[in-house]
Amino acid sequence: MDRVDHVVRLDHTLNPYGPCPAALEAMDTCQRSSSDKLMAALRRRISETYGVPTGAIHLLRSAADGLNSLVACTTEPVVGFPPSTLATQIAKHRSMKEDVRIVRGPGSASFIGPDSAADLPESAIAIIDSPSDPLGSILSTADAVRLARACRYLVIDERFAEFSGFTLLPLAVEFDNVMVLRSFEAWAGSMCSWAITSSRLAADLNIEHGSLPAESAAAALATLDNLASVGATLKLIREERSRLYRLLRKLSFLEPIPSWGPFLATRVNLVRREDVVDGLLARRVRVYAPAEPGLERYIRIGIGSPTAMDRLRTALLDLAPVLVG
Numbered sequence: 001m002d003r004v005d006h007v008v009r010l011d012h013t014l015n016p017y018g019p020c021p022a023a024l025e026a027m028d029t030c031q032r033s034s035s036d037k038l039m040a041a042l043r044r045r046i047s048e049t050y051g052v053p054t055g056a057i058h059l060l061r062s063a064a065d066g067l068n069s070l071v072a073c074t075t076e077p078v079v080g081f082p083p084s085t086l087a088t089q090i091a092k093h094r095s096m097k098e099d100v101r102i103v104r105g106p107g108s109a110s111f112i113g114p115d116s117a118a119d120l121p122e123s124a125i126a127i128i129d130s131p132s133d134p135l136g137s138i139l140s141t142a143d144a145v146r147l148a149r150a151c152r153y154l155v156i157d158e159r160f161a162e163f164s165g166f167t168l169l170p171l172a173v174e175f176d177n178v179m180v181l182r183s184f185e186a187w188a189g190s191m192c193s194w195a196i197t198s199s200r201l202a203a204d205l206n207i208e209h210g211s212l213p214a215e216s217a218a219a220a221l222a223t224l225d226n227l228a229s230v231g232a233t234l235k236l237i238r239e240e241r242s243r244l245y246r247l248l249r250k251l252s253f254l255e256p257i258p259s260w261g262p263f264l265a266t267r268v269n270l271v272r273r274e275d276v277v278d279g280l281l282a283r284r285v286r287v288y289a290p291a292e293p294g295l296e297r298y299i300r301i302g303i304g305s306p307t308a309m310d311r312l313r314t315a316l317l318d319l320a321p322v323l324v325g
Contacts, residue, residue: 020233023189038212084132122152153178156178179202186262190213
């Protein structure tokens with residue numbers, strides 16, 4: 001089959017360029033290295049790179065597993081922030097619990113007002129992603145402080161933070177009831193995440209120093225040693241995201257919203273969402289249709305390679321006259 005016949009997958013939230021080459025090489029050459037020594041070195045390097053105390057760094061195999069464990073074990077009310085994939089996962093884990101939901105809108109409508117925060121239970125644990133999936137909204141510093149003061153704990157999932165260039169890590173150092181989760185998974189090609197939080201919060205939420213395979217720790221270290229390579233990749237992704245936003249704005253049936261993640265969400269107007277999704281798939285491009293309530297008219301488009309984005313552009317321009325005449 002010719003390459004042009006392959007379906008272009010833009011229904012993902014991945015780094016389209018793959019892991020840092022140095023990380024892949026480190027995974028192949030670290031078999032005889034001590035996992036404990038590599039993890040100690042990784043904590044020191046994270047501390048130096050991000051300006052956080054070494055003692056506040058908790059290494060985890062997976063940010064998702066850490067969140068799932070946290071949600072499953074706590075008996076306190078959990079505050080979720082739909083519509084988002086994370087909020088949906090929390091709701092599934094706690095279907096019989098009396099939790100709280102604060103709905104956030106797209107773009108600037110993601111603001112969490114003082115009235116919303118004031119009504120939260122003092123014993124609650126607020127869990128929010130920044131940037132969020134699928135809308136790509138970030139949690140502002142003011143909103144984060146508001147939640148930290150209103151709730152017992154605030155957990156911020158920043159797995160996509162590199163794509164936004166914005167982080168709330170300083171709050172996890174300043175506030176002893178704030179945890180920020182980060183991940184190397186998009187850059188190191190291995191399961192390796194970390195959390196910044198106080199020892200009190202880590203103990204209460206059962207977040208323990210994990211044991212990483214040597215190859216995961218080595219890949220993460222190599223990534224931090226090659227941040228220039230990561231920065232170059234981020235520049236390409238952000239440029240493609242900006243180009244996609246400008247293209248979608250020119251199409252009458254699509255209304256894109258600003259995103260800080262490795263994807264872009266857009267509202268479908270004038271026509272049915274299914275017609276857009278099916279029409280693109282017929283042209284060998286797959287995008288994602290969120291199932292969360294409130295997002296029935298939205299699609300999420302992952303950022304791909306320049307070739308993949310050219311395929312998307314061609315497909316959209318071909319589909320437009322079919323949909324709107």
